[in-house]
Amino acid sequence: MLRRTIPIIILSATGTMLVVAYFSPFTLSWGETVLDWFNILAAVAFVLGAGNLLAVNLEKVSSRKAGWAYAAITLLSFAAMFIFGIFKVGAVPNPSAPDVHLAGAYEGLPSAFGWMYEYVLSPLTATMFAMLAFYVASAAFRAFRAKNVEAILLLGTAFIILLGRTAAATLLTGWIPVDSAFAVLRLDNVTTAVTEHVSTAGMRAITIGIALGVAATSLRLLLGIDRSYLSKG
Amino acid sequence: MTTDEHNTAGGLRAQLARVSNLDRRWIFLAMGLAVGVPILLKLRFPEVPGPLAIATFNAIEAVPEGSRVLIAFDYDPASEGELQPMANAMLHHCASRKHKMVFIALWPLGKQMADETIKNVLLAFHPQYQYGTDYVQLGYKAGNESVIKMMTTNIPQAFPSDASGKTLSELPLVADLESVQQVELIITFSAGYPGAKEWVQYAKSSYPDDFVLVAGSTGVQANQLFPYYPKQMEGMLAAIKGAAEYEMLVTAKYPVTKDKERFEEGRRRMGPQLVAHLLMIGLILLGNVAMVAGRSRQSRGGQGAVR
Known part of the structure; x- marks a missing residue:
């Protein structure tokens, strides 16, 4: 009973306080206190995250599960960065x-932590992101097929954006005078039009939908109707 | 159609259909060359500043000279390729306008990105900048949007000290800084969550007239941010193209005499981007031609079977 009731009371009280603090200057300091708690919890979450990382990977290594070598590398890297940081090697x-x-x-x-960041972490994360180009190219070749009208529209838009977001726009249609009646056909103008009138309009609709969903979900949480975060319905 | 022509057309269709099963390593090789060769050849193409880059440039120009500016480095090395060129150009722009800069990071590795930019741009091109009076590094703070929210009411509570442990009262630039409403301009280099969207939702929406908000974003995030421009974000740079256009505007008005390449990174990366985009278009077309050829071959085979 208490395991369910107390979290609901904490959530409802803090949530309501933050909502009230937005409108009432009298409760502004209460809202700040709640935000302070949140920041402390966010910092504690790092410790919990590190503990969870250790537990999951140690279990993988000890039971020799598939990919246990990667888990060992993760643990070694974690330990190295932790020691370099804590003891300021x-x-x-x-x-x-x-x-x-x-x-x-x-x-x-030249600290060990700085060296690891500069010559290991930074190049590795950049490499991971750069590899996307290869996978996107492969996926586009295999999956981007004009099978129906919607797919054809998507393909057409993709071609416009792919060309319009590079110098190809200027090279292909730069010869059309900016002040002529045909200026709308310049690729940079077509790209802007697609972005502003199609993409942004769609994104606005999605954003409004998400906002309404968030408001509804928040209300359900504050009123204790939605209890899915308590893990047992 | 003669038998020979029929066989030739059938053979071509068969070959095209086989392209569907192209080993992806060939695609990887083609993409590697599409990116690598233009980099090695230093291939460059003309860029024309677009409306977003011009709006961003003008938004920063409109802020009075010597204003206090908050700059959030909300990205990590994964997005450095897209966001670092715009960070370099914006810091040079702000320093050329003699703005006083307060740096923060909502991403754990954002502080390192800010440190690098301070060293390579601010102190390298504007050595007159002094720590504490002209710029301050507050560092990283965990808490995502709640940090932004707290900064609208109580900055010393969100950041009791700078990154090196000095209390804010020891640093003249931020000694009287209570909230973000006291800065004239907020710049965020945003690679995702938390980033520009959260700055709009938790800072700009509550205080729309107190400061100007400008964002530099990655290409994948740009679509989420377009709805906020221009009313909730006065300026916005999208991806490496935005950086390249903005670099042109900044260096045209505030030219540098040494190490010019630092502010040509965006333009330098547009060459490989163009060739890679053309390759993508080519691959998509090839994939579709192969699909059509495969279907045509199947239908002919099917007719044959009926006969």
Whole structure:
């Protein structure tokens, strides 16, 4: 009973307080206090996340599940970054306290943490993102097929945007005078028109729909009708 | 149609249909060349500043010289390719306008991105900038949109100290900074959540007339942000094209004499982008031709079977 009632009371009270604080200057400081709690919880979530990462990957390694080597690499990387950060390995001495090692800056080069960021983490994340180009090209070749009217419309729009978002727009249709009656046919203008009148209009509709959904869901949560976040219905 | 012509057409259709099963490693190789060769050849094409880049440039120009500006680095190295060129150009633009800059990050690695930009642009091209009086690095804060919300009421509560541990009262630039309504301009380099959308929802929507909001966004996020432009975001740069156009405008008005390549990164990346886009179009067309050829072959085979 308490395991369900207390979370509902906390959620309803804090949610209501934040809503009231938005409209009433008298409760502004209450709202700030709630936000402070949220920020503390967000910081604690990092600790929970790290604990969960350790638990999941240790379990994978110990039971030799498929891909356990990746889990081992994750654990090693986590441990290395944790030790480099906590003990400030190779930290740059702080000018105001040069003799105190832990007063030094641990993030920049030549500290071990900074080195790992600069030469391991940064190139790896950039590489992961860059690889998208290859997979997108492969997926476009296999899946982007003009099978019906909707797909043809999508293809046409994709071609306009793909050309319009590069110098191809200028190279192909730049010869059409800007002040002529045919200026609407310039690819850059067509791209702008598609973006402003089609894409943005659709996005607005989606955004309004999401906002209404969020409002409805929030109300259900505040009133204790939706209890799915308690994990057991 | 003669038998020879029939056989030739059938053979072509068969070959085209086989293209459907093209090994994806060939596609990867083609994409690698489409991106790599223009980079090596330093291929460049003419760019014309579009309405979004012009609006962004004008929005920053309209802010009085020497204003206090809040700059949020809401991205990490994964989006550096798209967002770093616009971050470089915007910092140079703000420094050329003598704006005082307060840096924050809502992404864990955003602080590192800001540090790099401060070192490579702010201090390299504007060495007169002094920490504490001309710029301050508040660093990363966990909490996503709640940090933004708190910054609208109580910045010292959200950021009790700067990234190096100094209290805000020790830093003249932010000693009297209570809320984001006290800055004239907010710039966010946004790669997703939390980012520009949250700045609109939790800061700009509540205080629409107190500051100007400008965002630099990745291409995939741009569509989500277009509905907010121009009423809730006075300026917006979308993807590397936005960065390239904006670079042109900034360097035309505030030229640099050394290390010009720093502000040509966006334009340099547009060459590979054009060739990669053309390859994508070619691949899509090829895929569709192969599909049509395959269908035609199937239907002919089917007729044959009936006969």
